[in-house]
Amino acid sequence: MSFARRCTLAVTVATATALAGTYQGAEAAPTAQPQPSPTYVYRVDGAAANANALLRAGFDVLEDRKGDDLFVMGKSVVGNRLQANGYRISVEQELPPVRWTNPLRAGQAPVLDAAVAEETYFGGYRTVNAQYAHMDLVANTHSDLAVVIDYGDSWRKTRGTGGYDLKAICITKRTPGDCALNPNAPKPRLFVLGQLHAREITTGDIAYRWIDHLVDNYGTDPQVTKLLDTTEVWVVPIANPDGVDIVQRGGNRPYLQRKNADTANGTSCGTTGGSSQVGVDLNRNTNTGWGIGSTPQACAETFRGPNSNSEVEVRALQGLWRTLYRDRRDTGPSTPAPADTTGMVISMHSYSNMVLFPWGYNSSVKSGNDTSLRAIARQMAALAGGWQYGQPGEILYNAGGSTDDWVYDDLGVAGFAWEIGGSAGGCAGFTPPYSCQTSVFWPKVKSMLTYAGTKTARPYSSP
């Protein structure tokens, strides 16, 4: 497991810094023989009251909160910086040092290659190529149920420096007009995306299982059969393939890259997922509340980008959503979408055991569909076994520029973000052991997704 509990007692930062002190500076220059230094999760006393200050300063603030405390991830230099800025901190967890392993296959996978579809890292997590080969195989094997859509290119691909296509799969019992690239398709659309934040590797695995669950059980499982007879299910297993390419290069110690691989704004940011990392935070980049709960610092994990909608991966998703969904909502934060609005978008993240809904940028503003969104979130949280639910600012902190806010803002589509997984125990954190996927996460999330399917036709009609 990648997240080691340091011990049951919080260790003082001074001690942790002393332990880490001999390994300073190794992160910036990974080689075949690195001198690795550990990464810490720091607990920051009372930071929830002013989370924005922490985020603006460029700290890697995790989507986790305990009481009034927030959590920041980083090397010991980050702990020193927190203290220098007057924060009271303790070490909550120590992540073992990253050790270099040979890169896995890079670039575009050949289609219909079953061997590629089984390519994994860290005990079973699928590489980008494996996910893409899997989608192509599913569409080829189940042409009555699935079709793959290329909806754009990743940042690296647009620059001719490797990279990937951006790929979605549409799954339904296909009849004329289904999966068409226009908003007039006969069935309502449930859209599920994973790994917008690359290091949240649980979400890509959930997507992979969800695809298989649907195509393998159509015609035998009544819930699946009904769902695919009445609804289009769109899945983007990896919304940020360039970022995942970085993550998987860590092999058995996945690199904790959160963002995409856009180097245009910070050419000296690190490329192994450290506290200084290349890229733009794709869930802080949309024009809905852009600038809130994010930072202008290019190497930081919550870098919002030079302007809103600056990133190709974000614009490609927005273009796809505008293609698939009618615009049912007028401007104004409290203007509701009408009761007969169809469709739902679920952006899967990890971790914190939470169901989030708009508005993320300001929890003192209620959306015009707050009652319906809150009721659905409550049920999703119950199916997960008692997660928290609410607007981000109610249970976490305000964060603007997210994709789930954007689909609701721009189109009126019901948008949710799930923070899958806990912060303590054997399946905690960004990189839980692969066995947790089967034993813990998939059974819960399968029931949440199935429920989401039943609400996709009329999310805003009375529950």
Ligand SMILES: [Zn+2]
């Ligand atoms: Zn996330």
